[in-house]
Amino acid sequence: xxxxxxxxxxxxxxxxxNDTAAKQSVIAFVEKVTAKxxxxxxxxxxxxxxxxxxxxLWAEQPVYVQLLFTLDRLREIxxxxxxxxxxxxxxxxLKGDLKAAAAGGEKAIAELVMATHAGMTxxxxxxIVVDWIATARHPQTDKLYTEMVYQPMLELIDYLKAKEFxxxxxxxxxxxxxxxWTQRVYGIPPEQVIGxxxxxxYELRDGKPYLVRLPALNFFDDKExxxxxxxxxxxxxPIAAFGNSDGDYQMLEWTTSGEGLxxxxxxxxxxxxxxxxxxxxxxxxxxxxxxxxxxxKGWIVADMKKDWNRVWIGKALDTNTSDK
Amino acid sequence: xxxxxxxxxxxxxxxxxNDTAAKQSVIAFVEKVTAKxxxxxxxxxxxxxxxxxxxxLWAEQPVYVQLLFTLDRLREIxxxxxxxxxxxxxxxxLKGDLKAAAAGGEKAIAELVMATHAGMTxxxxxxIVVDWIATARHPQTDKLYTEMVYQPMLELIDYLKAKEFxxxxxxxxxxxxxxxWTQRVYGIPPEQVIGxxxxxxYELRDGKPYLVRLPALNFFDDKExxxxxxxxxxxxxPIAAFGNSDGDYQMLEWTTSGEGLxxxxxxxxxxxxxxxxxxxxxxxxxxxxxxxxxxxKGWIVADMKKDWNRVWIGKALDTNTSDK
Ligand SMILES: [Ca+2]
Ligand SMILES: [Ca+2]
Numbered sequence: 001x002x003x004x005x006x007x008x009x010x011x012x013x014x015x016x017x018n019d020t021a022a023k024q025s026v027i028a029f030v031e032k033v034t035a036k037x038x039x040x041x042x043x044x045x046x047x048x049x050x051x052x053x054x055x056x057l058w059a060e061q062p063v064y065v066q067l068l069f070t071l072d073r074l075r076e077i078x079x080x081x082x083x084x085x086x087x088x089x090x091x092x093x094l095k096g097d098l099k100a101a102a103a104g105g106e107k108a109i110a111e112l113v114m115a116t117h118a119g120m121t122x123x124x125x126x127x128i129v130v131d132w133i134a135t136a137r138h139p140q141t142d143k144l145y146t147e148m149v150y151q152p153m154l155e156l157i158d159y160l161k162a163k164e165f166x167x168x169x170x171x172x173x174x175x176x177x178x179x180x181w182t183q184r185v186y187g188i189p190p191e192q193v194i195g196x197x198x199x200x201x202y203e204l205r206d207g208k209p210y211l212v213r214l215p216a217l218n219f220f221d222d223k224e225x226x227x228x229x230x231x232x233x234x235x236x237x238p239i240a241a242f243g244n245s246d247g248d249y250q251m252l253e254w255t256t257s258g259e260g261l262x263x264x265x266x267x268x269x270x271x272x273x274x275x276x277x278x279x280x281x282x283x284x285x286x287x288x289x290x291x292x293x294x295x296x297k298g299w300i301v302a303d304m305k306k307d308w309n310r311v312w313i314g315k316a317l318d319t320n321t322s323d324k
Numbered sequence: 325x326x327x328x329x330x331x332x333x334x335x336x337x338x339x340x341x342n343d344t345a346a347k348q349s350v351i352a353f354v355e356k357v358t359a360k361x362x363x364x365x366x367x368x369x370x371x372x373x374x375x376x377x378x379x380x381l382w383a384e385q386p387v388y389v390q391l392l393f394t395l396d397r398l399r400e401i402x403x404x405x406x407x408x409x410x411x412x413x414x415x416x417x418l419k420g421d422l423k424a425a426a427a428g429g430e431k432a433i434a435e436l437v438m439a440t441h442a443g444m445t446x447x448x449x450x451x452i453v454v455d456w457i458a459t460a461r462h463p464q465t466d467k468l469y470t471e472m473v474y475q476p477m478l479e480l481i482d483y484l485k486a487k488e489f490x491x492x493x494x495x496x497x498x499x500x501x502x503x504x505w506t507q508r509v510y511g512i513p514p515e516q517v518i519g520x521x522x523x524x525x526y527e528l529r530d531g532k533p534y535l536v537r538l539p540a541l542n543f544f545d546d547k548e549x550x551x552x553x554x555x556x557x558x559x560x561x562p563i564a565a566f567g568n569s570d571g572d573y574q575m576l577e578w579t580t581s582g583e584g585l586x587x588x589x590x591x592x593x594x595x596x597x598x599x600x601x602x603x604x605x606x607x608x609x610x611x612x613x614x615x616x617x618x619x620x621k622g623w624i625v626a627d628m629k630k631d632w633n634r635v636w637i638g639k640a641l642d643t644n645t646s647d648k
Contacts, residue, residue, distance in 0.1 A: 045513055122555055166515070179559045189369055190559030191490070200555060202548040202574055209578050211555050218556075224526040231446055231524060231535050232542075233557060235503045235514025250526055254533050 013159040016152040016310040022265070022302045026156070029263045033239065034163050040261040044164040048238040050230060050251060051157070053171035053178060053195075055244040055285040056267050057186060059148040061276040062140065063284060066173050069132055071098075073116035081115075090115070114215035117174065118198055122211040129180045146185050149313040152302075153267070156242070157186060165240070170230055171195045172222035172247055176213075194233045196221045222247045227254035244269065245285040252290070252299055264299035266290050271305040274312075337483040340476040340634040346589070346626045350480070353587040357563065358487050364585040368488040372562040374554060374575060375481070377495035377502060377519075379568040379609040380591050381510060383472040385600040386464065387608060390497050393456055395422075397440035405439075414439070438539035441498065442522055446535040453504045470509050473637040476626075477591070480566070481510055489564070494554055495519045496546035496571055500537075518557045520545045550575035563587065569609040576614070576623055588623035590614050595629040598636075 017023040032040040033047065054060035074093050084090035089108035092100035101108060117125065138148055157167050169188055171178060175195030182188045197218040200211045221229045227250050230238065240263035241248070241255035252264040268287065269278050280288040294301045304311065341347040356364040357371065378384040398417050408414035413432035416424035425432060441449070462472055481491050493502060493512055499519030506512045521542040524535045545553045551574050554562065564587040565572070565579035576588040592611065593602050604612040618625045628635065 045507065048515075175556075175559070183369065191372075191557065193559060197556060200552050202551045202578070209551065209574070209581055211551060227526045227533065227535060228524050232499075232521060233515065235499070235517060250533070254526070257533055 013162070014152065014155045016155055016308060016314075018307055018309050020307050022300050022307045025300050026263065026265065029240070029261065030159065030163050033261055042239055042260065046236065046239065047160075047163070047165040048168065048234055048236060049160050049165045049240040050168045050170045050194075050226075050234075050238045050242070050255065051153070052243040052245070052248045052251070053169050053173055055269065056242055056248075057149060057153050057169070058145065059138070059275065060285050061269075061278065064173065065145050066177050068139070069129075069136070069177065070112055070116050072132065072136060073128070074112065077116070110217070114198070117177075118213045118215035120213055122176065122200060122213060125176055125213055126180050129177055133181050146181060147313060149185060150267075150308075151310050151312060151314050152308045153242070154186065154313060157188070160240070161187065166192065168192045168194060168230075168234060168238075170221065170226050170241075170251060172220070172225075174198075175221075194221060194229050196225075224250050226251035230254065239263065241265075242267070243290075245287050246289050247285075249290050249293075253297065256297060256299065262298075264297065266294055266299055266301050268301050268303050270303050271308075271311065273305075275304060277305075337486070338476065338479045340479055340632060340638075342631055342633050344631050346624050346631045349624050350587065350589065353564070353585065354483065354487050357585055366563055366584065370560065370563065371484075371487070371489040372492065372558060372560060373484050373489045373564040374492045374494045374518075374558075374562045374566070374579065375477070376567040376569070376572045376575070377493050377497055379593065380566055380572075381473060381477050381493070382469065383462070383599065384609050385593075385602065388497065389469050390501050392463070393453075393460070393501065394436055394440050396456065396460060397452070398436065401440070434541070438522070441501075442537045442539040444537055446500065446524060446537060449500055449537055450504050453501055457505050467636075470505060471637060473509060474591075474632075475634050475637050476632045477566070478510065478637060481512070484564070485511065490516065492516045492518060492554075492558060492562075494545065494550050494565075494575060496544070496549075498522075499545075518545060518553050520549075546571045548574050551578035554578070565589075566591070567614075568593065569611050570613050571609075573614050573617075577621065580621060580623065586622075588621065590618055590623055590625050592625050592627050594627050595632075595635065597629075599628060601629075 014023055032038050033042040035041060051057055054064055058065070071093060074090065078084055078094055081090070084094060089101040089104045089112060093112065133145060137144060141148065160167055167188055169178060169182060169192065173195050175193060175197045178195055179190040179193050182193050183190065199214040199216045199218045201214055203210050203212050219225065219229065226248065230251065237258045238255045239258070239260070241252050242265045243252055244267040256262040256264040266287065269276050269285070271277060278285060279291060280286065291301065338347055338351070356362050357366040359365060375381055378388055382389070395417060398414065402408055402418055405414070408418060413425040413428045413436060417436065457469060461468060465472065484491055491512055493506060493516065495502060497519050499517060499521045502519055503514040503517050506514065506517050523538040523540045523542045525538055527534050527536050543549065543553065550572065554575065561582045562579045563582070565576050566589045567576055568591040580586040580588040590611065593600050593609070595601060602609060603615060604610065615625065
């Protein structure tokens with residue numbers, strides 16, 4: 001009997017998911033679209049799945065990881081900017097008064113982002129991200145950010161890949177902030193990462209070409225932007241989409257309103273003990289309209305507390321980028 | 325002996341290429357980067373190859389296929405535009421006077437493109453392209469455009485794919501003009517097609533979501549734009565790039581200036597009998613700086629007349645999109 005139980009566990013593609021309706025619905029969907037004799041069969045080439053990142057694949061509380069990166073970078077490069085102590089929003093950030101800095105609204109945030117994300121080559125920025133993500137730690141858990149990744153979602157990615165899905169990230173976060181580590185952490189290569197971006201410029205320096213990051217927004221990949229970016233990068237509609245906030249509403253709507261069987265899943269943060277509990281009133285990762293409409297839209301709401309028997313990543317990560 | 329010859333042919337991944345330096349250099353490169361014990365070995369995940377489309381994978385003379393599509397569409401939808409006979413550049417196009425239409429320069433061409441490429445949903449545009457490409461014929465050869473594809477380049481794509489390369493198209497042509505047929509014709513799926521694009525907008529109509537094509541340029545994927553788009557879509561530098569004009573110069577420069585072994589190849593149109601002969605002074609597909617610098621840059625110049633024993637595609641195409 002214990003051997004049978006072990007075999008059952010080994011055959012279970014989603015061991016960190018409890019055997020509840022959420023897991024059963026996901027597995028039923030995947031089996032229906034991959035069984036050759038199924039009326040819902042989808043050819044491998046059309047098996048596109050998209051995942052939001054912040055709050056869907058890794059934690060986003062108390063604030064987005066990329067904002068913490070931005071603040072760390074501001075402090076790091078402040079010595080090169082003697083004007084900042086007399087210039088908002090930089091002065092407030094350097095004094096540690098984030099509320100005062102945020103009072104400048106979107107314009108202030110854009111200034112902080114451009115000061116830290118633009119002006120260097122793409123190669124230099126990649127190195128900055130790689131170095132930071134290897135050592136920076138979460139202010140509350142003291143874990144590496146790449147340890148604050150959800151094991152159940154990694155199992156979902158691996159399960160879909162094993163079933164010949166092509167898996168993409170579609171995030172409001174910066175495309176070049178994610179690409180340096182998504183292969184290592186999620187097994188998703190850079191060309192399958194979609195995100196917000198700033199403009200770049202091709203430039204020769206001493207006859208050698210570089211791409212230089214410019215302080216100008218190229219694309220904001222959130223809300224209505226997600227289907228636009230999916231169409232631009234992928235060129236076809238996903239058959240499955242996974243998100244956690246109202247920023248993913250249109251991605252799920254676009255995905256699940258296509259013809260044939262579709263899957264939409266919303267991760268609901270309900271577990272204050274193991275992770276965080278937030279939804280309708282949260283400033284980060286607000287989920288309200290998505291909760292209201294999930295039932296009528298046929299989207300699965302995965303309740304972190306009830307549906308996951310484990311939250312955090314359980315496998316050891318290599319320090320180097322590994323092959324697919 | 326005939327059996328040996330047959331086996332040799334079967335083992336040759338590039339049978340439409342003569343056994344000249346161009347073919348030998350391509351095969352030597354692929355063998356060096358794929359042999360596990362080679363000092364130039366590249367892991368499969370980093371084997372990215374990019375191909376220009378017009379003049380590299382299919383013919384571009386006497387004018388770009390997409391321009392012929394644009395003119396066909398203008399005539400098709402002219403009845404819905406009673407104002408056009410009194411409005412340039414439309415009036416000249418409808419009278420068949422392309423020179424007068426072109427006198428309006430880039431602005432006139434943009435107007436013609438937007439009038440035919442924008443204003444409809446992405447799904448509607450896809451259907452327009454699919455229908456047109458299935459029946460429209462080349463003005464000089466009377467072939468379908470998908471029959472004016474170069475067999476040697478198809479063999480190159482298949483060879484690279486067999487060696488675990490991920491192959492992308494990077495074209496100045498419209499991304500949504502190519503995607504409906506690249507899987508069927510080249511075996512390249514839509515998510516591996518990069519091109520010029522117009523903006524799109526997510527829109528609900530009677531509660532159903534659509535992406536609507538707007539009359540505004542999003543990105544022009546030519547010259548310096550090619551490395552920018554490669555970085556945006558792929559997120560890493562190719563190790564091999566294939567083009568035919570000075571519009572590909574920066575893509576080849578970006579690709580071959582990376583570290584490690586790299587391959588750059590320029591298709592030189594030298595065969596007026598089987599295809600066309602043009603280079604330095606051609607308005608379409610001008611190749612001048614690329615010819616000047618190929619040697620110092622280490623790029624292979626493939627001479628269509630000398631290096632190819634066959635020009636046009638030789639396999640029958642399915643009418644439906646096939647799997648990878
Ligand atoms: Ca999110
Ligand atoms: Ca070309």
